[in-house]
Amino acid sequence: MVTQSEAMREAIGLAERVAATAANVLVTGESGVGKDAIASFIHRRSSRAAQSFVKIDCATLPGHLLEAELFGYERGAFTGASEAKPGRLEAAHRGTLVLDEIAYLPTDAQAKLLRVIEHREFERLGGRRTIKVDARLIALTNVDLPDAVARRAFREDLFYRLNVMHISVPPLRSRKEDLPKLARSFLHAYAAKHGRPVTAIAPAALKVLQEYQFPGNVRELANTIERAVIVATGKRLEEGDLPEPIRDSVRLQERHYHPGTLAEIEAAYVNEVLASTRGNKAEAARILGISRKNLYERLARQK
Ligand SMILES: Nc1ncnc2c1ncn2[C@@H]1O[C@H](COP(=O)(O)OP(=O)(O)O)[C@@H](O)[C@H]1O
Ligand SMILES: [Mg+2]
Structure with a gap:
């Protein structure tokens, strides 16, 4: 795993220490940060x-199916259970269950x-036989x-059991040092x-990536790079190979996050429009809704 930032090195260090033990672990973080x-x-x-x-994804299966998938079932446990089937928990015996x-x-x-954690045992749905299981759980x-506990949507005792070892993975935007690597x-x-023959990232492209907020975290970065590698025509990935929404969002954000005087913001915007017209002043003036003369005056003032 790529770990450059202090925060990520800490998370990985903790993961390494936990790995050597039999402890159950809770890993938290936004979608796409690297929990899996x-x-x-x-x-x-x-x-x-x-x-x-x-692995089992608790969000994708409806309640009863999830339980059947996790704990398994005996023949006749419910309509459609024509044969007994062991669950993922049994499949993870001596291994790890995520x-x-x-x-x-x-x-x-x-x-x-909770019973599995405290007594290492359970029964399949519709089963009377108690099954012993030894699996490390990673939630x-x-x-x-x-918050879910406060809303009574999640058992407090189970939360405390899982929370014994907690690894929090910070969002990518708060550990930008990891981004270039x-x-x-x-x-x-x-x-x-x-x-594809792409072997490097242009500094301007990297700068845009550094400034983007990546709401989808590392997964979004991976998808962005994959797309850019496919559309890139040269050996270097250029700013223009990045998706327009990302470039736009960085430009907008620069305006919001670096407040300045109206004159500064106007000047920056004028330059941006000029860049978008590749220096064509007539077209830039048209987009800006000012005369060419006015544009020349503004540019002269910037010097
Ligand atoms: N530190 C990292 N180094 C390399 N690849 C990473 C790292 N963190 C996340 N990834 C990759 O980013 C993608 C999303 O990570 P994932 O673990 O599925 O996120 P989550 O489970 O938090 O939604 C995966 O393809 C994963 O391999
Ligand atoms: Mg995931």
């Missing part, structure tokens, strides 16, 4: 690395999971669990994948 990546890192670095690494979007786990399943969430590693990976 941390979970698989912990598994690979643990003594369970050779055993199964199983519970993605844990906040969406239904209340019944929360109680059963992921981008939802504020204490991440961008370059994605560039090389996607250039190889798509057989």
Whole structure:
């Protein structure tokens, strides 16, 4: 995993220490920050690395199906259960089970999971046989669990059990030091994948990426670089290869986040429009709604 920033080195350091133990882990952070990546890192670095690494997404399946998938079921447990089936928990025996979007786990399943943590046992749906299981649980969430607890949507006892080891992964916008390294590693990976000759990122392109807020975090950066690698025509990824919404948002943000006098903002805008017309002053004046003479005067004042 790429880790340049202090915050990320701390998170990975914690993950490394946890990996060596049998502790359950809670990994929190916005969508796309790398929670899954941390979970698989912990598994690979643990003594369970050779055993199964199983995942279940609690947000995608409706409650009863999720429970059946997680705990398994016996024949006849519900309509359609024509054969018994072990769940993901059993599949993760001696290995690691990742519970993605844990906040969406239904209340019944929360109680059963608590029993798994405290007594390492459970029954399949419709089953009477108690099954012993040894799995390290890694719970992921981008939802504020204490808030869910306060709303009584999540069991407090389960939260405390999971929260014993907590790794918080910060959003990409708060650790921009990671960005150049991440961008370059994605560039090389996607250039190889798509057989493109792109080998470097132009400073102007990198500057735009550095200033963009990346609401979709590392995943959005990866997607952005993949697209840019495909559209790039040269050996270097240029600013123009980046998606327009990202370039626009950076330009707008520069205006909002660096407040200045009207004259400064006007001058910056005039230059931006000029750049967009590639220096064509007649066209720039038309876009700005001023005469060419007025434009020349403004440019003279900037000097
Ligand atoms: N530090 C990192 N180094 C390299 N790749 C990363 C890193 N963090 C995230 N990624 C990649 O970004 C993408 C999104 O990460 P993921 O773990 O799925 O995020 P989340 O689970 O938080 O939504 C994945 O392709 C992952 O491999
Ligand atoms: Mg994920």
